[in-house]
Amino acid sequence: MFSPNIFCWLILLILSGFNKKVRVWFIRELEAFIKSNATPVLDAKFSLVLGFLNDLGDRISIKLLGKTKLLGFKTFNRDSSDSLCNLLSTNLTLSEKEKLIIIAAPSGSGKTTIVKELLSFKDLNLGFSISSTTRTKRKNEIDGKDYHFISVADFKEKIQNNDFIEWEEVYKNVYYGTAKSEIQKLNSKGKSIVFDIDVVGGLNLKTQFPKTSVSIFIRPPSLIELKKRLMDRKTESQESIEFRLDKAIKELEYSNKYDFVIVNDNLDLAIKEVKNIIYQFSKNH
Numbered sequence: 001m002f003s004p005n006i007f008c009w010l011i012l013l014i015l016s017g018f019n020k021k022v023r024v025w026f027i028r029e030l031e032a033f034i035k036s037n038a039t040p041v042l043d044a045k046f047s048l049v050l051g052f053l054n055d056l057g058d059r060i061s062i063k064l065l066g067k068t069k070l071l072g073f074k075t076f077n078r079d080s081s082d083s084l085c086n087l088l089s090t091n092l093t094l095s096e097k098e099k100l101i102i103i104a105a106p107s108g109s110g111k112t113t114i115v116k117e118l119l120s121f122k123d124l125n126l127g128f129s130i131s132s133t134t135r136t137k138r139k140n141e142i143d144g145k146d147y148h149f150i151s152v153a154d155f156k157e158k159i160q161n162n163d164f165i166e167w168e169e170v171y172k173n174v175y176y177g178t179a180k181s182e183i184q185k186l187n188s189k190g191k192s193i194v195f196d197i198d199v200v201g202g203l204n205l206k207t208q209f210p211k212t213s214v215s216i217f218i219r220p221p222s223l224i225e226l227k228k229r230l231m232d233r234k235t236e237s238q239e240s241i242e243f244r245l246d247k248a249i250k251e252l253e254y255s256n257k258y259d260f261v262i263v264n265d266n267l268d269l270a271i272k273e274v275k276n277i278i279y280q281f282s283k284n285h
Contacts, residue, residue, distance in 0.1 A: 099285065100213035101126065101194040101278055102258075104202030106248035108229040110264045111218045115196040117271045124278055127191030129182045132158070134175045138235050148179070166204040171243070176201060192282065199251040202258070214281040216274055217258035221265035223248070 101118075105111040119126055132148040134155050143149045150158075155175045158164060167177030176198055186193045195205065199217070206215045220226040226248060230241045255261050260277050264270040 099192040099282060100205065100209050101192060101281075102197060102202045102205050102213055102215040103195060103218060103274070104197050104199045104215070104258070105218035105264075106199065106220065106226065106251045107244045108226050108233070108248075109218045109220045110229070110267060110270070112196050113267065114218060114264070114271055114274055115194055118194060118275060118278070121275060124275070124282075125190075125192055126194045126278075127186035127189060129178060129186065129193050129195045131182075131195075131197065132164075132175075132177045132179055134173065135171075138233075165208065166201050168198060168200050170198055178205065192278075199254055203254065206258075212285070214277065215258040215260070216277060217255040217261045218270065218274075219252065219255060219261055219263050220248075221263055225265075 103111050103115055115128070118124060119128055130144065130146070130148055132150055132155065134150060134152045137143060137147075137149050141147065152173055152175065155167075155177065158177070158179070159167060163179055163181070164177040165180055165183065167175060169175050178195065178197070178201065183193060195202065197205065202215055202217075206213055220229070223245060227241060227245055230236055230244060236244070262270050262273050
């Protein structure tokens, strides 16, 4: 880590607003500097700076993407050293009337809270795609409602049986996947299907259904705020939190592959923005 001065930080701040790789490196360096010089004032400044970076990049993305209907992109495959990701070939088809609402984010960004609020708006006619996972069930989660909680052995068997549209090993022996049966069930009911999904899975779904889907990336206001949210859950070890933060930095690099990016610094406003995106998408497609 270098020893910065105000001028260096200013130059890096400007560059990081326009270059994704510089931004990721800058965030790491700034966080390391804060840790080694921790004070409440520096923490506050870090939050403001990081918030500015995120807002700058995301507001530009929102304005650019908002002027186009849907942007195409290639399937994203994560390096095997990070996780195992698979996009599965499928003969599954959807009616032109049904839409896929893909909402993805790093862990702790608030996507699950936003999705739950969206489901309360009956006029959106949404059905929730329940993902399958091998992770431990958290307090207040209900099997079959929040997730289908299954064993690693059962998950691997479903992989062999080609039961998933997409699946990913997000962490070691922690799998997430979207079952074909979930989409078929909701599609038969005439529902637009909303997904609360990880970043890689969201991109893979988008690749399979480019004409009938809209993808929305929920971004935390800063890494400090994201860390606070993960700690407030009281379900993660310190090691797990640090791992999730490192993963989040990598996932943030792919936010520009989504159709829209929403910074969740105000929950009510974020919900309103996502709702408006869904309305416009449903109206124009």
